[in-house]
Amino acid sequence: MKFLFDSDTWQEIYGSIRKNKIRTVITIIGVLWGIFLLVVLLGAARGMENGFNKIFGNFATNSVFVWTQSTDTPFKGFQKGRRFSLNNNDIDVLKSEYAKEIKLLAPRNQTTNLIIHNFKSGDFRVSGDYPVLDQIQKKKLIYGRFLNERDILSYAKVAVISEDMYKQLFDKDEIPIGEYIKINAINYKVIGVYEPSNTIDFDGDTAYIPFTTYRKVYNTANQIDWMMITANEGTDIEQMERDILLTLKNLHKVHPEDQRAFGSANLGKEIGKVTGFLTGMQFLTWFVGIATLIAGVFAIGNILLITVKERTKEIGIRRALGATPKSIRQQIILESVFLTTIAGMLGIVFGSLILFFIDAAASNNEDIPLINPTVNIPIILIAFVTLIILGTLIGLIPAHMATVVKPIEALREE
Structure with a gap:
């Protein structure tokens, strides 16, 4: 864990991100959009369920x-x-x-x-x-x-x-x-x-x-x-x-x-129809959200592969100066986890803001069938941790590619 607190490691990550600002932003947006969709869709589904429960109130639904x-x-x-x-x-x-x-x-x-x-x-x-x-x-x-x-x-x-x-x-x-x-x-x-x-x-x-x-x-x-x-x-x-x-x-x-x-x-029959619709909507929400998350994580992997290719000569110099394959691997993985974490946090924040505005709009308009559209914190944490794990796993691919670079061949790259 020492490399986490190594200033040189973070300076190299910062330098890599700064060299590819547009590419990095696009990558973050890809992951951000996935968890943003997951939060908003799950919140909307919960809001519809709450609205449905309010409609039936204390009425015996069976x-x-x-x-x-x-x-x-x-x-x-x-x-x-x-x-x-x-x-x-x-x-x-x-x-x-x-x-x-x-x-x-x-x-x-x-x-x-x-x-x-x-x-x-x-x-x-x-x-x-x-x-x-x-x-x-x-x-x-x-x-x-x-x-x-x-x-x-x-x-x-x-x-x-x-x-x-x-x-x-x-x-x-x-x-x-x-x-x-x-x-x-x-x-x-x-x-x-x-x-x-x-x-x-x-x-x-x-x-x-x-x-x-x-x-x-x-x-x-x-x-x-x-x-x-x-x-x-x-x-x-x-x-x-x-x-x-x-x-x-x-x-x-x-x-x-x-x-x-x-x-x-x-x-009971009518309630069953609505319940079935809500269940289907929740399944679709998870499917779309997770699929978008995975697509965003793969985007990070692709960006890092391109970055490794562009930094082949730099990696060769570091290897020639004594950098171990482990340190290079850790840096690439850390960069992947860092980008994934930032994207995930921003996605959760923006998704929560959208749900807040939806709740405010629904509170002032009875025609909007949404009540308290929220997402349980444990679900958000699970999605966030899953995102980080996926970011770590996807970072292993470019990390492995970086460690197999031979110093002499890397120094010959133009």
């Missing part, structure tokens, strides 16, 4: 949504185009037959009504729900609480409203908890206010009231508009969706091949 439409195939005496509804019996059957697969099941009823508070009013969605909804689609409460089992059992006339509804119906700084709003000419006590979701949200501005209260007030009997089902971990969500639809078709006397009778959405 969920299936089911609703009814109209039949497109005659079956068991029923004509094409028949309309029907889900009911409480469907819920009981599904919970019984798929007890191992289903973790949460939320039947839902929804409508739109004029909601009034004092002299202020607005048309909003009203949803009859069970407390389990808050486990599937988590609400961040500003005031109060969400629905509970006591509300369900007592047919309580209570409501949880959104922040936008609160701003439209209440005066500024007015505390809404305990106040009453009128829905369909019936007074409901406000028990909670939730923030609007900036993630995936199927409801928007909705007043949530107990499912039992909704059924009694709107006289829906056993009718259910739609249901949200969350699967247990390890369950094949796509197979569960197919099985549930087949069971419901059997319960409602719908042809097994009828594709229109039930509507469904599989959140």
Whole structure:
């Protein structure tokens, strides 16, 4: 390691670089571009992943949504185009037959009504729900609480409203908890206010009231508009969706091949598509980045080979004056490692600056689906160390070429 601190060694490296400034700069840019691309692409991929996670937020991503439409195939005496509804019996059957697969099941009823508070009013969605909804689609409460089992059992006339509804119906700084709003000419006590979701949200501005209260007030009997089902971990969500639809078709006397009778959405399937895209993008990022790094390192090897060729006479003189093959080899390798290290550091710095500017731009523009585009420090260190190792290995080739130069032949070079 003594040669690392030898001023003569560094002076020779400096002299070699200064003689070939343009060539050296081009070489550094080649390596710099490789690690720069790796940092920026990995950061962008992480930013997209963070944006994707934010979109789904606290929503249970292994969920299936089911609703009814109209039949497109005659079956068991029923004509094409028949309309029907889900009911409480469907819920009981599904919970019984798929007890191992289903973790949460939320039947839902929804409508739109004029909601009034004092002299202020607005048309909003009203949803009859069970407390389990808050486990599937988590609400961040500003005031109060969400629905509970006591509300369900007592047919309580209570409501949880959104922040936008609160701003439209209440005066500024007015505390809404305990106040009453009128829905369909019936007074409901406000028990909670939730923030609007900036993630995936199927409801928007909705007043949530107990499912039992909704059924009694709107006289829906056993009718259910739609249901949200969350699967247990390890369950094949796509197979569960197919099985549930087949069971419901059997319960409602719908042809097994009828594709229109039930509507469904599989959140897990859609997430899988995006996850697959992100995985592919990360693979492509690593491939492009590493390939560019290797190309840059080979460029350094080529430059050093040319440098050795140009310095043949100089190397011959040094050999004649007593320089050992080891010292010449160390100098060439050190020059390779030095150029690689400088290029790698600059690439990391410039890549980090670009990610900083991307993050700043994305923070001010919701249309850019990137959130906190960063790269883990261990990954950067691994890439940097790998770059240095490659620089060392590629430097062995010109170093070997320099050591096989015979002093007499070198001195004859013109």
